[in-house]
Amino acid sequence: MKEIFYDWGGANVWLFHAINDIRFEWLDKVMLLGTALGDHNLFIPYLALLTLFALVAVNRPDQDHRHYQLQATRWMSVVAVFTIAYLLDGLLLGYIKPMLDFSRPPLALLPGTVNVIGIPEYHHSLPSGHSSFAMLVTASLWPVLKRKWRVAGVCFVAWVGISRVNLGAHFPADVLAGFVSSLAVVLLVLVAIRKLLRLPVVDPAPPVI
Numbered sequence: 468m469k470e471i472f473y474d475w476g477g478a479n480v481w482l483f484h485a486i487n488d489i490r491f492e493w494l495d496k497v498m499l500l501g502t503a504l505g506d507h508n509l510f511i512p513y514l515a516l517l518t519l520f521a522l523v524a525v526n527r528p529d530q531d532h533r534h535y536q537l538q539a540t541r542w543m544s545v546v547a548v549f550t551i552a553y554l555l556d557g558l559l560l561g562y563i564k565p566m567l568d569f570s571r572p573p574l575a576l577l578p579g580t581v582n583v584i585g586i587p588e589y590h591h592s593l594p595s596g597h598s599s600f601a602m603l604v605t606a607s608l609w610p611v612l613k614r615k616w617r618v619a620g621v622c623f624v625a626w627v628g629i630s631r632v633n634l635g636a637h638f639p640a641d642v643l644a645g646f647v648s649s650l651a652v653v654l655l656v657l658v659a660i661r662k663l664l665r666l667p668v669v670d671p672a673p674p675v676i
Contacts, residue, residue, distance in 0.1 A: 472640075473569075473593070479640045483572060486632040486639070487582050495584050498630040502585070505597035505627035510553055513604060517546060524611070541611060544660045549607035552656045556603055556649050563648075564591040572635050583635035595637045598645030601627035606653040 473479060521542035569592040572581045605620035612620060628642040 475640065479638050480576070482639045483632055484580070486629060487572070487635055489633060490582060494633070498633045499585065501626040501630035502597055502634060502636070504623070505601040505630070507553075507557070507596055507600040510600075514546070514550065517549060517608070521546060540664060544657075544664055545607060545611055547660050548653060548656050549603070551660075552603055552607060552649075552653045553600075555656065556599055556652045559648060559652065560594065560596055560599060563594065564596070567591075567593050569593040569641070572638060575638075581635045585634055585636075588636055592637055593641045594644035594648050595628070595631050595641040596645065597631050598624075598628045598637070598642040599649040602646045602649040603653060606650050610657075 470476065475482075525538045525542055568590055569575075570590065571588050571592040573583055573587045574589040575592075601624045605624050608620065609617065624646065628646065631637040631642055632639055
């Protein structure tokens, strides 16, 4: 099963080298920044920014009372989804990573074949926590984002995921697993919040950011 779903018939290692072997000094800095922005320890700053954006979006002088209630409910649900999904995702990763204990590239591959930028890590490779957190941020905000910000969110998720491979911290399969697991958690929490708040499946109001 591992050969099919993780090794991809050798494609996982091949794709890792294809991304990890791209080396430029300026690219290293860009990738380090992407990884830094995907650090789950930034949850509190992200939550603070999200709360600030919510206050600005809700308190608009040109809206009527009904529109204000709708916007307030939408933003409350986004903050709730982000917070609850973060906690559940953390519990999930905290269980899965040590249970599977997949080796990271510096340990799994031959010495000298992996370019490692930053502090090398050797264990708990699957899934990627940084990739999971990046997906969590974007997926939680998705319902209130306009098209240009959704594109930016997708770019952010891809940036963080690629950075983990380029810096030698994860295989592509780890990144993909992080994306999928986090997205699943966000969707489950979103469905639960919608039912609790009795929000429609498709909100009548357009995205506001």
